[in-house]
Amino acid sequence: MRTPRPAALLLGTAVALGATALTAGQASAINSYNASPAPERTETGAFVALWDRTDDGVADRLDWVCSGTMIDADTYLTAAHCTDDWPAGTRFFVSLEQDVQALFDTTSGTPDEQAATLLAAGKLVEGDTFQDAAYPGTASDSHDIGVIDFAARSVTPADVWDFVPATLPAAGALDALGSRALDAAEWTVAGYGTQEAVRQPGGQTHPGGGVRLKAPVDFDALNKTWVRLAMTAPQGNGGACYGDSGGPNFVELDGELVLAATTITGDTPCYATNVAYRLDSPSARAFLEPFVTLPGR
Ligand SMILES: [Ca+2]
Ligand SMILES: [Ca+2]
Missing domain, CATH: 2.40.10.10 (Trypsin-like serine proteases)
Incomplete structure (x- = not known):
């Protein structure tokens, strides 16, 4: 797996939550070989979190941790292992920018200040996480599915970026x-x-x-x-x-x-x-x- 939980490829949290995370099972990045930039995949976005690692009430990290896809104008599909088990007060964002790392590298301030700057600049949009209540399920069905949803927010990704939501498959x-x-x-x-x-x-x-x-x-x-x-x-x-x-x-x-x-x-x-x-x-x-x-x- 590639995440902190038994089967995930989650990156940021894996690093943040401890050395065991990377061996646990969530996926997080595309490999170097046979890969190419995907500017045309405008529905594919980065899962960004702002969280407090030290339990002092002050956020100390803003980072991309997972990936996901817009499946309609206000819903971003991701994995439950990406939405699960964050410290209280963690805030969740999506960015449909091509190079999210560069945004973080070039935005100064504390993590709270960076998030505020990137929100105001239309580089991040804040949403609300939901995950399958049956996660982590079983080996045959992990129920490892979640969303960042924007239906209750005044600003949605469709207000900020041009994208065509992904097409989901029919049943079966x-x-x-x-x-x-x-x-x-x-x-x-x-x-x-x-x-x-x-x-x-x-x-x-x-x-x-x-x-x-x-x-x-x-x-x-x-x-x-x-x-x-x-x-x-x-x-x-x-x-x-x-x-x-x-x-x-x-x-x-x-x-x-x-x-x-x-x-x-x-x-x-x-x-x-x-x-x-x-x-x-x-x-x-x-x-x-x-x-x-x-x-x-
Ligand atoms: Ca802290
Ligand atoms: Ca929706």
Whole structure:
């Protein structure tokens, strides 16, 4: 997994909450190999949090931690392991900017001041988190799905950025297609996460992240709630890593990109497999139904 929880590729919190986080399981970034910038993926955004790590009531960190996708004008789809278990008072934002890391690098002040500056400049929009009440569920269905929603906010991402919300799959769409068609289709993962592990004196590091990238991946297997996607470099694939959690895995069907699944976990160094949560399943659709108009069967 690539997150602090048992199966996630969450980056910022993994680092913030302790060394165990990176081995735990959430995904956060796109790998270095076979990847490219994705300025055209305007619906794909960074999950940004402002939080207090020292329990003194003063926020001390503003950072991108996960990825996600706008699925209508005011709802951003991500993973429950990205919305779960933050300190009281944590504030949540989405940025649909291409290079979020550069915004942080060039904005001065305390984390509170940075957030205020970036909000005023239209580089962040603040929202409210919701997650599947059944998370963390079971191995067969983790219920690892959540949103940052803006329906109760006066400013939504649609007020700030031009984007076309992602197309969700119809109920059971991946089952209906079957493995042969899914293997023949083109798959793309996108996100703001880090790169695959780099070995250095003192251990592994995961450089990069904070920039919207995409990479081709290859269909491997489908089961009840998961799509497994190959990220092996020699086959021309790229892949997801820490901070890509919650981000989109698109499949091209009849010339249209469909948001088939969200990045959740994978192998620890991020070289082999992306494990993504299906969005055509009954449980994913049940969670999403209050937030978006779902396509039918
Ligand atoms: Ca503090
Ligand atoms: Ca909505």
